[in-house]
Amino acid sequence: MxxxxxxxxxxxxxxxxxxxxxxxxxxxxxxxxxEFPRAHRPVADVTGNSAGTEIRRDELGEAQLVMDLADIGDGTTVADIGAGEGYYTVRLAERVGGRGRVLAQDIDRDVLRRLGTRVERERLDNVSLTLGRGDDPRLPKDSFDRIFMVHMYHEIREPYAFLWRLRPALREGGQVIVVDRDRPPQNHGMPPALLFCEMRSVGYRLVEFIRKPEIRGYYAQFELEGDRPAPSGIEPCTPPKTKLGSVTIEDN
CATH class of the missing domain: 1.20.5 (Single alpha-helices involved in coiled-coils or other helix-helix interfaces)
Incomplete structure (x- = not known):
């Protein structure tokens, strides 16, 4: 009736x-x-494009340690997301050599122009630049062995859309590297458990997690697991209820 x-x-x-x-x-x-769920967490404002001076970071051995952990070598293809002034870009370019490639991405046109000038000045022929969006890294498909997100993940306002659109850029066996600090997002950090949850929601599996003083925080390495979910099927994470789960953590 x-x-x-x-x-x-x-x-x-x-x-x-x-x-x-x-x-x-x-x-x-x-x-x-x-079409993606909202991230129920605060987001840090973008206040700069470099997490500390390059000289100081080199004195700590930051880039060398991260590249070693990520197994970056001759011929590796890497995307440097949120490249900023190019601290990692130029060091990755040297490490991957002439057979490798580095794609430096940022959402700030002025920053990319300055980085482009540096790339030309240092004659880094294996580096290219691309402009991304806040919810889309705009990377070519099936192109990268490693994707770096160093001290910038906490600035991503739409993590589910961003990570969903990031997945196709990885080659088979490719991995995503996140370096960040263990503190609230609004204080320019990302609690590890919340990072794990957001990555897992879009089909990334944690394979390594290490805390190191040289990187002023932690190193997390992820690989793809399963199929990419439909945007409507992504379960958003709630920070107060996020659980660490079964994870092996090495503190050195």
Missing amino acids: SPPRHLAVWLLAGLALAGCERVEEDLDRPASSR
Whole structure:
């Protein structure tokens, strides 16, 4: 039996109102992100493009340690996401050699222009630059053995959209490297358990996690696991309830 006309009208009006409310709730998000769940966490403002001076970082052996842990060698193809002033870009270029490639990505055009000048000045013929978006790294498919995100993950406002669009860029056996600090996102860090949860939600499996003073935080390495989920099927993480799960952690 069909519902009374006035009841049907009331139900339709209620659904329309709910739909409008959902649209209004998402007006602060890019249209390209709205099919993905919202990240229920604060996000750090972008205050700079370098986490410390290069001389100091080299004195600590930061880049060399991270590249060693990530098994970067001659012929490796790497994407440096949030490349900034190019601290990792130039060191990766030297490590991968003429047979390797480094793609430096950033969302700031001015930063990329300065980095481009540096790449030309240092004659880094194996480096190219690309402009990304906040919810899309805009990387070519099946192109990278390693993707680096160093001291920048906490600035990603749409992690589910970003990570979902990142997946196709990895070659078979490729891995994602995240270096960050263990502190709240608004304080320019990312609690490891929350990072693990967000990565796992989009189909990345943690394979290594190490805390090191040389990198002023932790090193996390991920690989793909399973198929890429549908955007509507991604379960968002809630920071207070995120659990570390079964993870082997090495503190040195």
